[in-house]
Structures are given as C-alpha cells and as structure tokens.
C-alpha cells in the first residue's frame with residue numbers, strides 16, 4: 001500500500017492509491033470494467049495466485065498482479081486504500097453490501113462450536129444473521145442490551161467461554177444507544193486465553209468514518225454498510241471491513257470464495273463519493289442539530305434519541321464525550337400514541353421521503369418496528385426498546401428551514 005502519511009485523510013481521498021501514469025495520465029481513475037486481467041508471463045500468474053490464496057504472502061513492497069475481478073480490481077483497491085485513512089487501519093476489504101461484509105467477517109472468525117456476543121439491537125438484517133443463520137451453522141449467539149455497563153459484558157463473557165467474537169453496533173440502529181468500545185475491548189482481553197483470542201468488531205455505519213474511530217479504542221475490526229454515508233447518494237449498495245492485515249487477509253480470501261466482492265462501477269461511484277464524505281457528514285450533522293432542536297420543542301414528541309442528547313441520560317452523554325467526535329445525522333424519536341400516530345406523521349411528511357436506509361444526501365423517514373426491524377419478535381423489540389411509537393430520520397442536505405417546517409406540520413397533526 002502506498003500510504004502518503006504526510007497528508008490528512010481529506011487530502012488522501014483525492015489521491016491515495018492511484019497512479020495516473022498507469023492510466024494515460026487520467027486525473028480521475030477510469031472504470032476498470034473487466035472480469036479478468038492479462039499476466040505478463042506464467043511466473044507472474046503463479047505468484048499472483050500464491051499471494052491471493054495466502055500460500056506465500058507478498059514481501060514488503062511487492063505489488064501483486066491483478067487476477068480476476070472477484071479477487072481484485074483497481075477501482076476496488078483504490079477505495080480500499082482510501083478508506084483505511086479515516087480509521088487508521090492497516091487494510092480494508094470492500095464488499096457488495098454491508099451484510100456481505102458482516103456475514104463474511106463472522107464466517108471468517110467463527111467456526112462451529114464458537115460463540116458470538118452482540119449488543120442488542122442491531123440492524124434488522126444483522127439481527128437475523130445472528131439469531132437464525134449463524135445458529136444453523138452451530139455458532140451460538142448471545143445478546144446483551146446496547147449501552148450495558150462493562151460488568152454486564154464481562155459477566156456474559158465469563159458465562160459463555162465459547163465466545164470468540166464480540167460484535168457492537170454503536171450507535172445502535174434504531175435506538176441510537178452507544179456501547180463503550182474501550183470497556184468492551186478490556187473485558188474481551190481479560191477473558192481471552194493465549195490459545196483463544198476474543199475479537200471485538202464494531203459496526204460503525206452511523207457515525208463513521210468521520211465522527212467515530214473504533215480501532216483507536218482497541219477494536220480489532222470496523223465494519224460499514226457503505227451503502228449509507230460512504231456512498232452517500234442512495235444510488236449504490238456496498239460494505240467494508242477494516243483492521244489489521246492479519247485479519248483482513250483471510251476475510252478477503254473468504255470474500256473471493258463466497259463471491260461478495262463489489263464491482264468496478266460501484267467502486268468507482270464510491271471513489272467519487274469519498275471526496276465529499278467529510279463535507280457531507282459535517283453539513284448533514286448541522287442540519288440534524290436543527291431537526292433535533294425542532295423535535296425537542298414539539299409537544300407531540302415524547303423523547304429524542306440522538307447521541308450526546310441530554311434526554312439519553314448522563315452515562316450515555318459521558319460515553320459520547322469519550323468515544324464520539326460528533327453526533328451525526330440519524331435521529332430517532334417517539335411520538336405520543338402508537339403506530340397510528342407514527343404512521344400519520346410519516347404519511348404527512350413531504351420534504352422527508354418515506355424510505356428505509358440512511359446516510360444519503362436526501363432526508364428519509366421510516367418506522368423501525370414495522371419496517372427495518374419487523375423480523376424481530378414482539379418480545380425482542382420490547383427488550384430492545386423498539387416501540388410502535390418510534391420513528392427514525394436520516395437528515396440530508398435539503399434546506400434545513402424546509403426540513404424543520406415539514407416536521408412541524410406533520411407533528412402538528414397529532415396535536416389536533
């Protein structure tokens with residue numbers, strides 16, 4: 001990798017990992033839309049496979065030849081190099097979706113008989129993977145409430161010596177609850193044995209890579225749905241996993257076999273998005289702060305769930321101060337009433353589109369209990385704090401005056 005460490009991440013988003021001299025001087029990387037790559041000679045082909053399949057690792061400075069676009073592709077590699085800059089990661093694996101990144105990572109680290117401990121709630125698809133798919137492969141999964149104090153996490157680890165991976169989603173989707181990464185890492189280290197490490201992976205989709213850096217708190221891996229802020233325009237689906245080379249190498253090898261590689265066109269779109277990632281996230285956060293202010297002031301709103309907001313309690317506010325660099329632009333809130341009232345708000349919004357997903361430049365609103373988290377049982381939803389009165393917003397780049405006015409007119413209907 002060609003890290004230019006003298007530059008800050010925002011500068012690297014426009015240059016890292018790309019040499020124009022290899023592409024006719026093109027300032028912007030072309031789309032390498034090819035399924036396969038020609039080797040200079042048979043020896044080069046042999047060496048490329050040795051490296052890709054982990055048979056003989058690349059030596060320092062050795063640049064392996066490209067093979068086949070399910071294994072590697074220049075557009076994908078440029079994105080991978082650039083993404084490492086924000087998190088201070090050694091390596092990155094890009095995937096065709098966030099779920100591809102999460103499932104491949106779990107299957108790379110866990111074998112039948114191993115256990116996984118996760119903060120609850122997590123995104124609905126992840127929840128399904130943990131509660132239904134992994135157990136079918138004899139991987140046991142255990143949940144603890146997001147935001148639990150360190151001793152609760154330690155108790156789980158003591159009670160379940162099979163746990164090899166602790167998975168945190170912080171902030172949690174959709175309750176925005178933060179879980180303490182540094183304390184989780186400490187508990188994992190305390191319960192690990194020399195022959196049995198306990199890894200900590202963090203889904204950083206909501207605040208990363210600008211406002212949260214889990215690797216700096218000792219996490220082993222950081223995961224993204226790149227469909228969200230990294231892509232940022234609701235026009236692609238992708239995912240990423242970042243961490244130490246020794247962990248990302250096997251994850252990439254499994255990606256090749258399971259087939260979760262992203263394509264060159266999608267990678268190119270992400271490259272385009274990376275240049276404005278910081279700008280977008282900072283501006284969207286400004287707009288979200290205006291939205292939070294409006295929600296706070298409205299009589300039909302019961303509670304606002306937003307990282308660092310006083311309503312989430314002193315312990316969460318303190319953790320926010322230690323762990324986060326910003327509160328981002330996803331905001332959840334409860335309204336007076338239940339599903340009918342929540343639906344009335346959703347159906348009355350005009351500037352916010354009624355759609356799942358988040359992190360794009362357009363504002364979206366959804367009802368987690370009946371949409372993104374509808375796979376959970378009533379008991380699981382109740383335990384995780386996902387009520388019928390809960391709404392989730394992703395705040396975009398529309399004029400914030402319009403967003404505030406739109407929310408107000410929709411909420412005013414409940415007051416009538």
Ligand SMILES: Cc1ncc(COP(=O)(O)O)c(C=O)c1O
Pocket residue numbers: 097098099100123125126169173203205206224225226227228237238239357
């Ligand atoms: C926090 C979080 N992680 C993972 C995912 C899954 O990502 P993808 O839809 O890109 O597979 C999502 C999707 O909404 C999410 O919100």
